[in-house]
Amino acid sequence: MRRLTKEELAQYNGKDGAPAYIAYEGKVYDVSHSFLWQKGRHQVLHTAGIDLTTELDTAPHGANMLERFPVIGMLIDTR
Amino acid sequence: MAKVAREMVEKAGVNVDELLELLIKNAAAELTTFYYYTILRANLIGLEGEGIKEIAEAARIEDRNHFEALVPRIYELGGKLPDDMREFHDMSACPPANLPVDPTDVKAILTVLVEAERCAVRGYTHMCNITAGKDHRTYALSLAILNEEIEHESWFSEFLGEGPSGHFIRRGETSPFVRPFMPSA
Numbered sequence: 001m002r003r004l005t006k007e008e009l010a011q012y013n014g015k016d017g018a019p020a021y022i023a024y025e026g027k028v029y030d031v032s033h034s035f036l037w038q039k040g041r042h043q044v045l046h047t048a049g050i051d052l053t054t055e056l057d058t059a060p061h062g063a064n065m066l067e068r069f070p071v072i073g074m075l076i077d078t079r
Numbered sequence: 080m081a082k083v084a085r086e087m088v089e090k091a092g093v094n095v096d097e098l099l100e101l102l103i104k105n106a107a108a109e110l111t112t113f114y115y116y117t118i119l120r121a122n123l124i125g126l127e128g129e130g131i132k133e134i135a136e137a138a139r140i141e142d143r144n145h146f147e148a149l150v151p152r153i154y155e156l157g158g159k160l161p162d163d164m165r166e167f168h169d170m171s172a173c174p175p176a177n178l179p180v181d182p183t184d185v186k187a188i189l190t191v192l193v194e195a196e197r198c199a200v201r202g203y204t205h206m207c208n209i210t211a212g213k214d215h216r217t218y219a220l221s222l223a224i225l226n227e228e229i230e231h232e233s234w235f236s237e238f239l240g241e242g243p244s245g246h247f248i249r250r251g252e253t254s255p256f257v258r259p260f261m262p263s264a
Contacts, residue, residue, distance in 0.1 A: 035171075036174065043101065043172060044104065060202070060205045
């Protein structure tokens with residue numbers, strides 16, 4: 001499984017043809033083909049290329065929604 | 080635009096441009112859902128489909144009513160609908176409620192319907208959360224729509240065998256919650 005740092009993840013922001021990846025609890029998901037993540041934006045407020053673990057707590061849906069997307073790697077915590 | 084009305088929402092700490100984008104995306108979801116539900120309803124045929132056709136029609140009309148109710152608020156806050164309807168379609172807050180691969184599969188159609196309603200429930204729950212106590216008009220409108228979307232979800236969920244919805248389908252006029260917000264009502 002591929003391992004990405006936060007800096008590497010930031011490149012996959014869905015802009016200018018780049019794939020859109022998001023991270024949640026250490027897993028990196030490919031949301032590029034989701035209608036709801038067009039150009040790396042989700043419902044106005046969220047962008048791809050970042051770790052959304054904290055933000056999901058305030059979302060009107062649970063982490064089970066991520067099960068629809070392929071896991072393409074693991075996020076390396078570089079702290 | 081209602082200049083002071085917008086100022087009040089800004090003063091309350093709401094990012095009005097973000098709120099407008101959400102309102103427009105949800106309005107797009109309502110109008111596109113109205114379109115796609117027309118196709119779904121047309122395909123609810125036969126003994127199995129006929130029973131669901133009426134309830135799909137009630138949800139379809141109410142989603143159109145939601146679009147009608149949202150439009151004035153968008154303009155009041157200084158926003159506007161996109162000039163290009165194709166752009167409007169593609170910015171929808173919810174995925175298209177496309178006819179399933181097998182259009183005779185009533186359960187598959189019901190699954191499309193319930194997922195569309197669930198997306199709407201999440202969307203308006205979020206709108207209520209960000210406007211509560213700050214933008215009273217958008218909150219009231221979002222809450223009214225949310226009430227109807229919850230009922231839509233529960234109807235389709237019941238037909239899918241997920242348990243009782245707790246209430247009856249509409250008898251008489253549609254949109255009991257949203258009707259006061261509709262400009263044509």
